Amino acid sequence: MKREKPENLMRVSFPSRSVNESLSRSLAAAFAALADPTVEELCDIKTAVSEAVTNAIVHGYRNTLGTVYITAALYPGGKIVITVRDRGCGIADVEKAREPLYTTCTTGERAGxxxxxxxxLMDRVRVRSRLGEGTTVTLERKLKSRSC
Ligand SMILES: Nc1ncnc2c1ncn2[C@@H]1O[C@H](COP(=O)(O)OP(=O)(O)O)[C@@H](O)[C@H]1O
Ligand SMILES: [Mg+2]
Incomplete structure (x- = not known):
């Protein structure tokens, strides 16, 4: 099947420092805002992206410093697809990791x-991960305000 060409595309990367969690929220918001979303859609996208980026920083790279890669694409019709990728430790059991309240954090700081x-918050969430190689989370949301 032929891949649809995005109407707009952003690729960014930054070091896995916690200050960059808020940077990722702002970047996601700035990109999505160009597609005329509702306030709710904008908030949802920002929150979902920052959850994925926080995971890349605190779990993927743990106590090491690596690079977090984000791509954001807007497709005709208003579908936004954002990927958050790390080259960190990877997830042993993705199905288990996705269960609500599951966390490998032992300090009580994270709720799972x-x-x-x-x-x-998103229409679709895909997770691809390989132990020792890293994780890619793909977030999709169709903007209702945009029907064509
Ligand atoms: N990018 C990642 N790299 C490695 N492990 C991850 C990543 N994202 C999530 N995980 C694993 O999945 C678990 C669940 O993630 P999440 O639902 O965000 O809960 P929390 O971050 O509160 O632990 C994490 O505790 C961690 O073990
Ligand atoms: Mg988390």
């Missing part, structure tokens, strides 16, 4: 709800 939040 990141994937649940992403799923709640």
């Amino acid at each position: 709800l990141g994937f649940a939040v992403m799923e709640e």
Whole structure:
């Protein structure tokens, strides 16, 4: 099947420092805002992206420093597809990791709800991961305001 060409496309990368969680929210918002979303759509996209980026930083790279890659694409009809990729430790069991309340964090700081939040806010969430190689989370949301 022929791949649809995006109407707009952004590729960015940054080091896995926690200050860049808020940078990723702003980048996602700035990109999505160009497609005339509702306030709710904009908030949802920002929140989902920052959950995925936080995971890349705190779980993917843990105590190491790596690079987080984001691509955002807007397709004709208003579908936004955002990927968040790390080359960190990877996830042993993706199905388990996606279960609400599942967390490998032992300090009590994290509730294990990141994937649940992403799923709640987006139309589709895909996770590809290989142990030792990294993780790619793909978030999709169709903007209702844009019907053509
Ligand atoms: N990018 C990632 N790299 C490695 N492990 C991850 C990544 N994203 C998520 N995980 C694993 O999935 C679990 C669940 O993630 P999440 O639902 O966001 O909950 P939390 O971040 O609160 O632990 C994490 O505890 C972690 O073990
Ligand atoms: Mg999380």
